[in-house]
Amino acid sequence: MDKGSREGLIVTPEASEGVWHGSVHWHGGRIVSISGREVSRAQAEALSATTPWLLPGFVDLHCHGGGGHDVMDGGEAAAHIARTHVRHGTTALLATTMTAPLPEIQAAFAPLGEQIAQRRPGSARWLGVHLEGPYINPERLGAQPDFAQVADLATVRALHAVAPIRVVTLAPEIEHHLALIPALVADGIRVQIGHSNGSYDDGVAALARGAHGFTHLFNAMSGLHHREPGMAGAALAHAQHAELIPDLLHVHPGALRVALRAIPHCYCVTDATSATGMPDGEYRLGRHRVLKCLGAVRLADGTLAGSALTLDQALRNLVVHLGLPLTEGVRRVATIAADYLDLPDRGRLAVGAHADLVVMNRDLQLQAVFAEGEEIELA
Template sequence: MKAIKNVNIVLTDRVISRGTIIFDEKIREILYSSDLRKYKDIEVIDGMGGYLTPGFIDIHIHGFYGHDTMEGSYKAINTMSENIVKTGVTSFLPTTMTMEGGAIKRALENVAGIKERKLNGARILGVNLEGPFINSKYKGAQMEEYILEPDINLIEDYIDIIKIVTVAPEVSGAEDFIKKMKSKGVIISVGHSAATYEEVERAREWGLSHATHLFNAMTGLHHREPGIVGAVLSSNMTCEIIVDNIHLNPVILKIVTRAKDNKDIILITDSMQAGGLKEGVYLLGGQKVIAKNGEARLESGALAGSVLTIDGAIKNMMRATELPIHKIVNMATINPARLLKVDGKIGHLKEGLQSDIVLLDKEFRVERVYIEGENKVDRVKS
């Protein structure tokens, strides 16, 4: 049994000032003081007035620390796992790219084979399938020659591990695909799409409910053509945002957080191989990417994912908006947990839930990370 005392505990609706959490593999008690007299022989960690949050959940991450989901190997996923945990991420969805069908299947098969296998860091919750069922007009950094019309037959052997799939709802075959995937419990996300507002609204009737990296690679908001962005901002659709101050201007963050219910906004990294490493040349979906000045771009200049981390996204949101800390933290914890229907186990600090816990200092730098009570990171400084 362990205790972290003298810490600001971030709950979903408030922050407990100078509280204490008692935990082993599960959270046993949350106290509003540092009085531990009733506990004997317990390891006590002084939070030094920092912050305690649930473990972060990244639902959209392609790669990190020199490796990528599309490599299709245990080493790649484990390297990502043991390095993103240093940024406070305790659970994630390895995310695919639009590549040759065999490469996508190998990536899915790889994740399926190691989902229950022990990783050194953050756990896998499933897969985020980004492509190949998109529109070439908004391909972004996806490879156009491998874009396909939506077809469930291509991925039906891996439905159990696919949690989110990105689809352009305006393309041929989308309606049938969305309805079938929805019936199997997969979250359908609009992205890399030229859909109109009306097409998104129609697709919502089929089962569309989420948006992949809002504003990026989709029809924007125009006063006569509301587009995908207009459909998302005017509905209860959930949406991802990349808060690296590159993909989105900080002013956009204010607009989104005022237009959308807090529970519908999810912070993602969309990180690629270069995440956590120095500037240089890397790969994303088989394409050369130049990482420089905090950006990741193809040789054409198009953005190609990011080098963002979730703890960095939280700090950027704190600088850009006037939201209270707990509402921002929710975007990286309870909101993705609720989307993936795992909020009964993780995503918030509550007695009886798994002890996925992040201790941060007063500047929100990661100090310690626990997964089911096991110390994975100790005193990491950024």
Template sequence: MTKKAIKNGRIILKDEILDGKVLLYDEKILGMVDAVDPKEELEWLDARGNYVSPGFIDIHIHGAGGFDAMDEEEDAIDHISMGICERGVTGFLPATMTMAKERIHKALENIRRSMERNGRGARVLGAHMEGPFIHPERKGAHNEVYILKPDYSLIAEYLDVIRVITLAPEQDEGHKFIHQMKAHPQVVLSIGHSNATFEEAMEAIKVGIRSATHLFNAMTGFHHRNPGVVGAILKSDIFCEIIADNIHIHPGIYSILGKVKGTDRIILITDAMRAACLKCGTYDLGGQTVNVDDQAVRLADGTLAGSILTMNHAVKNFLENTDCDLSEIIHMASLNPAKLLGIEDQKGSIAVGKDADIIIFNKDFEVLTTIVEGQVCFRREKEDANHCCERL
């Protein structure tokens, strides 16, 4: 691959923002220099004073652009991949829903094939299996008919695909499933859709839970005499996902969470469904009808059912409602999920030797260019959020 360079960008690193540097890359990040040899042959990209950032990694997304990870069409994941790269995502985990076992297995097979194809959009890094190992009383938008107790046999043939499993640990008698999964450290167990007590949650974390699925949502809440799952997550040092759409969580919580958990333990996610990036209307999620307005996705009874959030807006929302530095927040959407998945030596930040997963965005967080492993997969022709996108 020809060596490439980005000039006139504000390069976002882990602890600072660099101005006046040239970013060199091919498939990997090669370096950041003051100047290059004018005789050296390079492919140039002018950032025009905009931010140059590591690409976002969304570890919990069900769909976007009219497609869903549970769709039976084999190319659904590829469509999601191309759509979300327009919002700055360079790697993601398509999330399954609580449906019949055959449907879940079909979805995991489709995700596996998408990983093997290594398409032109955001990289499919594996699957997030959300359900069916959840508690009926905290099912959220999941279909109670298909909820199961944690069962290793259901996932045994898909351990090459699954990277995160959301489960209610109180449903796992004697923590048998959690103990079985210790033989597969590449799979992260995440507490979510759980009715556990504080004590039950703390014990599960001690045994092997490493993350929390959409903190505060679909779990026992915090009370000063009954801290619940939320209290256990805040007390522990596990990672926690948050849906920063200002609806699932009051934006005032962002700062509190940053102080209690620390910005290195927060992971921004979208939990988006097929209506993300589309018009308001009626859609489906996990086989259930949902209504989408310009802010939220809900079941007929008003229950929140995923979101229409995009990663660039999650970053923007968190920045506008906290005193955190931009670089800290960017890494909640890039480096922190990479750390959880154990791929921080390859992805998640702009550093020499890592994959050239790079995005360029403006002051309004509109993504202008998305680069995946050195290849441009999206470029906006004009800095206009309403302009039709150019897919390369």
């Protein structure tokens, strides 16, 4: 765990075409050197028949659960979730809450501070919290329980003192929310527009006040029409950042292509639920009971309710189904999300970065995962 190295085709920003053939060396949980030579994409493709890919650990900024556990369960739930996702290549992530009465949100926050402060062996690193609810529009709940409320700065700051909030989702059209954005940004919190029935103008106004991006773009927001561009239109016309759920269920591949072309720094999230990594059956998402069947997670009425996606599958979807180059896919599941949180030592294989590595074969199947230098047992 303290010292190690791995040889392969290295996806690294140190190469102009993105790939080296060589070795990554680490000590004390940090990368200390990358040795080898740069290779072209054609050379890398030929070498990949016998040489593994070395990719940076994936970074997920929207994760509700996994392995049968939900962040809203509190207690040791987050520890189980982190162990589930690291076995799929996610080495850093945000604990994402659900809309609920405030006491339930406070109870979910209570154990997170300690788990964020210290990565547990065999687990991914919790980077903080994504407060997805309750500051959303009740007309755009999606799969969120019906406990939406108006945001209150004092409440957000009190929660932030218990466990660091890195991202908060809100609907800017709700009264007082626009005025709140600059204060949240000043507190170091990324404000995202989501679960919103707002207009194009509402979205533009929120971005002008400092909002950073959009939560699961296209889902649970007013859609794009050529005479009413809606919140999705504001994102496509003006955003620098937005989340996408690339499970090929939440967003049509054509719409994924539109977003990737229009928004420079789209990054992928799982919106994973407790059903992730589990067999078909009934699970919990906040206060809701949800059913996992044939890869989808839904409410009883058929509404998509989060996902069963993992970021290794997200990468395969981007590369195999959408045709993105592997180096581009890696940016979308790792580097951009890390940069979004101003974490230059995550989401990339570079000297000084955390030794978070994902080893994959030519078919992008996982072979090994290292989290801060520790090899994770995948079985």
